[in-house]
Amino acid sequence: MNAFEANFDGLVGPTHHYGGHSFGNVASTGNAGQLANPKAAALQGLAKMKALADLGYRQGVLPPQERPAVWALRQVGFVGTDPEVLLAAAQAAPQLLSTLSSASSMWTANAATVSPSADTADGRVHFTVANLQNKYHRSIEHAQTARSLRAIFSNAAHFAVHDALPMHPAFGDEGAANHTRFCHDYGAAGVELFVYGRRHWGGTTEPQRYPARQTLEASEAVARLHGLSAECTVYAQQNPAVIDAGVFHNDVIAVGNRNVLFCHQQAFVEQQAVYHELDSKMGGGLTVIEVPTAEVGVEDAVRSYLFNSQLLDAGNGRMRLAVPEECRKQSAVWAYLQALERQGRIAEVLVFDLKQSMQNGGGPACLRLRVALTEAEATAVNPKVWLNDELHARLTDWVEIHYRDRLGVADLADPQLLLEVRTALDELTRILGLGSIYPFQYGGTGLS
Numbered sequence: 001m002n003a004f005e006a007n008f009d010g011l012v013g014p015t016h017h018y019g020g021h022s023f024g025n026v027a028s029t030g031n032a033g034q035l036a037n038p039k040a041a042a043l044q045g046l047a048k049m050k051a052l053a054d055l056g057y058r059q060g061v062l063p064p065q066e067r068p069a070v071w072a073l074r075q076v077g078f079v080g081t082d083p084e085v086l087l088a089a090a091q092a093a094p095q096l097l098s099t100l101s102s103a104s105s106m107w108t109a110n111a112a113t114v115s116p117s118a119d120t121a122d123g124r125v126h127f128t129v130a131n132l133q134n135k136y137h138r139s140i141e142h143a144q145t146a147r148s149l150r151a152i153f154s155n156a157a158h159f160a161v162h163d164a165l166p167m168h169p170a171f172g173d174e175g176a177a178n179h180t181r182f183c184h185d186y187g188a189a190g191v192e193l194f195v196y197g198r199r200h201w202g203g204t205t206e207p208q209r210y211p212a213r214q215t216l217e218a219s220e221a222v223a224r225l226h227g228l229s230a231e232c233t234v235y236a237q238q239n240p241a242v243i244d245a246g247v248f249h250n251d252v253i254a255v256g257n258r259n260v261l262f263c264h265q266q267a268f269v270e271q272q273a274v275y276h277e278l279d280s281k282m283g284g285g286l287t288v289i290e291v292p293t294a295e296v297g298v299e300d301a302v303r304s305y306l307f308n309s310q311l312l313d314a315g316n317g318r319m320r321l322a323v324p325e326e327c328r329k330q331s332a333v334w335a336y337l338q339a340l341e342r343q344g345r346i347a348e349v350l351v352f353d354l355k356q357s358m359q360n361g362g363g364p365a366c367l368r369l370r371v372a373l374t375e376a377e378a379t380a381v382n383p384k385v386w387l388n389d390e391l392h393a394r395l396t397d398w399v400e401i402h403y404r405d406r407l408g409v410a411d412l413a414d415p416q417l418l419l420e421v422r423t424a425l426d427e428l429t430r431i432l433g434l435g436s437i438y439p440f441q442y443g444g445t446g447l448s
């Protein structure tokens with residue numbers, strides 16, 4: 001069956017700022033309080049989408065969420081008109097207002113876990129929305145994520161969108177950031193690798209410094225919901241020592257596509273056994289590009305986001321790697337990448353400036369959700385979200401009109417900002433043909 005991998009990137013929302021909300025994500029906490037540029041952030045993301053679309057990759061767009069989340073401030077007791085709620089929160093709990101204004105839904109690798117139809121029991125593409133329960137600012141994303149995905153993947157004959165798992169540490173789920181699908185052909189059954197940081201009900205060595213966000217129990221629940229067989233799933237524990245070094249998701253230390261796994265030597269517990277199980281469940285043919293610690297240390301990998309790159313099928317068994325600009329700045333990392341190119345192990349390295357997102361710990365791979373689709377399934381996707389020259393130009397204008405080029409924590413209480421956000425999102429839902437998906441549009445509480 002003719003199938004391919006599409007990338008659905010999150011459009012950066014107008015309240016992108018540096019709130020320092022993600023303990024364990026060293027970029028997020030390290031850049032707290034800096035002035036952000038939401039306009040540049042959104043344009044940087046759009047430029048990446050356009051560059052990949054121009055290379056022939058199918059590129060979709062996922063909408064941002066409504067922030068500040070006034071509905072979430074009401075949930076914790078703030079009352080009055082919307083501007084009154086913002087003002088009261090800014091005075092009584094500025095950190096809370098910042099938390100509930102995070103534009104973190106831009107990192108759509110954390111929106112959901114996706115299993116293509118070739119792997120699932122009922123032959124549909126399954127999505128499980130991530131609960132992101134480990135961080136408060138991210139735990140409020142799931143209801144809107146479900147609404148957005150259902151507005152795009154609405155055809156029930158082809159797609160199933162499951163609600164987030166229970167909001168409990170036993171089921172900590174961070175979506176596709178800890179999930180990689182391997183295959184020989186996108187349209188044939190593949191092998192899905194689920195990487196977890198800890199087992200909630202005992203039995204694993206846990207990181208000591210930073211939290212392990214993904215549990216084995218959550219990964220197993222997702223596999224059950226998607227109807228994946230044991231032959232098509234591999235579970236691997238992330239090395240707790242690298243979580244303590246700032247690897248808060250597996251996609252900060254490993255990336256895979258088709259039959260290629262590009263990862264650091266210290267990524268997993270019992271790493272050789274993981275390779276072996278993957279290879280044998282794939283029926284052989286797994287290619288591992290393992291980066292030795294002697295050439296790139298874990299700290300350099302975290303700082304450069306080498307592994308948060310997009311590994312892209314370049315045809316004829318070759319791969320491209322889309323890396324952030326920060327990789328060029330680390331001499332060891334850049335030397336390693338150049339050697340990979342020279343040796344022909346990677347056909348081409350593409351470099352993107354994503355500084356605004358990177359400063360909150362989000363590289364190229366964080367910004368996209370991968371969905372392998374057949375042509376028939378692609379036709380069933382809401383057609384208005386596919387990026388082409390026209391949509392790119394329209395969204396660029398939309399950002400230029402509605403986004404600020406400076407935003408700090410003190411700006412979040414400005415009632416004018418809320419108005420700007422709602423005006424922008426209202427227009428966006430028309431551009432992308434999404435209907436009324438936001439609480440301010442349908443008068444909902446935002447909770448479901």
Ligand code: SUG
Nearest residue numbers: 019020021022025028104109177366
């Ligand atoms: O969850 N940062 C995100 C970055 C997510 C990156 N995603 C992947 N690796 N797939 C996080 O830590 C920071 C927001 C702030 O601090 O304001 C933040 O949420």
